[in-house]
Amino acid sequence: MNDQPAPGTGCPVAHGEGVTRLYGPEAATDPHGIYARLREEYGSVAPVVLEGDVPAWLVLGYRENRRVLDNPMQFSRDSRIWRDWREGQVEDTSPLMQMVGWRPDCVSQDGEPHRRLRAAVTDNLHAVAGRGIRRHATHFAHKQIDAFAGEGRADLVTDFAEYLPMLVLTRVFGLAEGEGRTLAESSNLVIKGGADALAHNERIMRILGELAARKREEPGSDFTSGLLEHHAGLDEDEIVNHLRLVLITAHTMTSNLLARALQLMLTETSWMSGLVSGQLNLSAVVEEVMWNAPPLAVLPGRFATADLELGGCPVKEGDLLVLGLAAGNADPEIRPDAGISVQGNQSHLAFSAGPHECPGQNIGQAIIETAVDVLLHRLPGLRLAVPPEELTSTASTWESRLDSLPVEFPV
Numbered sequence: 001m002n003d004q005p006a007p008g009t010g011c012p013v014a015h016g017e018g019v020t021r022l023y024g025p026e027a028a029t030d031p032h033g034i035y036a037r038l039r040e041e042y043g044s045v046a047p048v049v050l051e052g053d054v055p056a057w058l059v060l061g062y063r064e065n066r067r068v069l070d071n072p073m074q075f076s077r078d079s080r081i082w083r084d085w086r087e088g089q090v091e092d093t094s095p096l097m098q099m100v101g102w103r104p105d106c107v108s109q110d111g112e113p114h115r116r117l118r119a120a121v122t123d124n125l126h127a128v129a130g131r132g133i134r135r136h137a138t139h140f141a142h143k144q145i146d147a148f149a150g151e152g153r154a155d156l157v158t159d160f161a162e163y164l165p166m167l168v169l170t171r172v173f174g175l176a177e178g179e180g181r182t183l184a185e186s187s188n189l190v191i192k193g194g195a196d197a198l199a200h201n202e203r204i205m206r207i208l209g210e211l212a213a214r215k216r217e218e219p220g221s222d223f224t225s226g227l228l229e230h231h232a233g234l235d236e237d238e239i240v241n242h243l244r245l246v247l248i249t250a251h252t253m254t255s256n257l258l259a260r261a262l263q264l265m266l267t268e269t270s271w272m273s274g275l276v277s278g279q280l281n282l283s284a285v286v287e288e289v290m291w292n293a294p295p296l297a298v299l300p301g302r303f304a305t306a307d308l309e310l311g312g313c314p315v316k317e318g319d320l321l322v323l324g325l326a327a328g329n330a331d332p333e334i335r336p337d338a339g340i341s342v343q344g345n346q347s348h349l350a351f352s353a354g355p356h357e358c359p360g361q362n363i364g365q366a367i368i369e370t371a372v373d374v375l376l377h378r379l380p381g382l383r384l385a386v387p388p389e390e391l392t393s394t395a396s397t398w399e400s401r402l403d404s405l406p407v408e409f410p411v
């Protein structure tokens with residue numbers, strides 16, 4: 001469509017008529033540039049296309065994100081009502097389906113089915129949280145640091161943040177530590193999308209299927225056994241899909257956030273000195289990152305249950321909406337001066353909102369706080385080994401990950 005709307009006045013285009021890609025080279029290097037351009041052109045909601053040229057609405061406004069997340073009756077999480085998929089425009093083998101498609105897990109459902117499945121997850125997360133998350137994180141953080149402590153330098157992405165949360169999860173799930181590397185690599189590739197996403201998902205499902213079978217025979221005091229025994233009575237498929245959901249979400253989100261928290265501390269030295277002197281605590285650092293670089297930049301999937309208007313856009317029943325959590329956090333309507341710190345304000349969108357709000361946030365934060373504590377304790381004098389402007393990130397449609405974080409320290 002050639003009719004351009006006046007800046008910020010909504011979008012007189014139909015679903016699917018946008019040509020802005022939320023994937024590919026520009027999205028990989030400058031997702032914030034794309035969000036800013038779309039906001040300028042369309043306002044708080046914009047038409048975009050996802051991998052495979054699949055149309056979606058990208059929600060950019062903070063208030064519009066909240067409206068969608070808080071209203072499951074209008075904006076369902078159940079992708080079985082997604083019109084483009086129902087009409088066969090999106091194949092079941094599309095890499096998009098790994099993030100957007102329906103599964104027998106709590107994140108794919110609304111109402112009572114959601115409550116039943118979510119309770120099985122949260123009851124068991126609560127149980128494992130009381131059984132030594134910080135102890136496992138301390139153990140594995142030391143183990144990882146031991147591998148590079150004598151060198152005087154390291155890459156805190158590949159040598160530390162990228163793998164640590166998965167090592168903790170192997171303990172929580174009752175998996176062998178050796179399976180951690182495979183699972184970490186496959187989880188990252190599922191969320192990245194692309195041709196290999198499906199094969200990596202299958203690899204994860206196979207390992208988790210074997211785990212569930214093993215724990216059925218020999219239960220232990222782990223998350224897997226807890227799910228199998230939960231009174232909600234999850235069937236075989238539901239068990240493996242919830243193990244998948246928690247494993248992928250917990251690992252990819254926590255590793256991304258840990259890397260970003262370390263980046264902030266090492267590039268803006270006032271944060272590091274505040275921490276070392278005790279004037280700041282780590283949760284303030286994490287909160288700042290939650291606002292400015294939320295690990296899930298774009299949340300996959302809500303589906304309109306009826307024709308409606310959102311941010312001036314004519315959303316039709318069955319349309320896919322993707323939620324710009326990073327864009328919403330930076331919305332000039334709520335943050336007219338983006339440079340000002342948001343300390344003490346927890347109303348960011350990083351954990352989502354409404355019925356699906358992340359139930360694992362305390363566990364993720366406990367892993368991060370422990371990891372940073374151990375790191376600062378073990379490596380006094382830790383500093384960045386390159387100028388801050390040389391640090392790069394690579395984004396997919398959904399998240400933006402720091403590529404590396406080279407550091408040096410006295411030995």
Ligand code: HEM
Nearest residue numbers: 106107118250253254295350351352356358359360363364
């Ligand atoms: C610390 C970084 C984390 C971030 C930023 C994060 C972010 C999110 C977000 C944005 C959602 C919402 C999905 C939606 O609305 O559709 C979510 C859901 C979820 N998260 Fe997290 N997460 C984190 C850590 C974790 C951890 C450590 C776990 C488990 C140990 C976890 C388990 C889950 C589960 C099970 C759901 C689905 C909840 C539902 O559908 O009711 N997350 N997370």
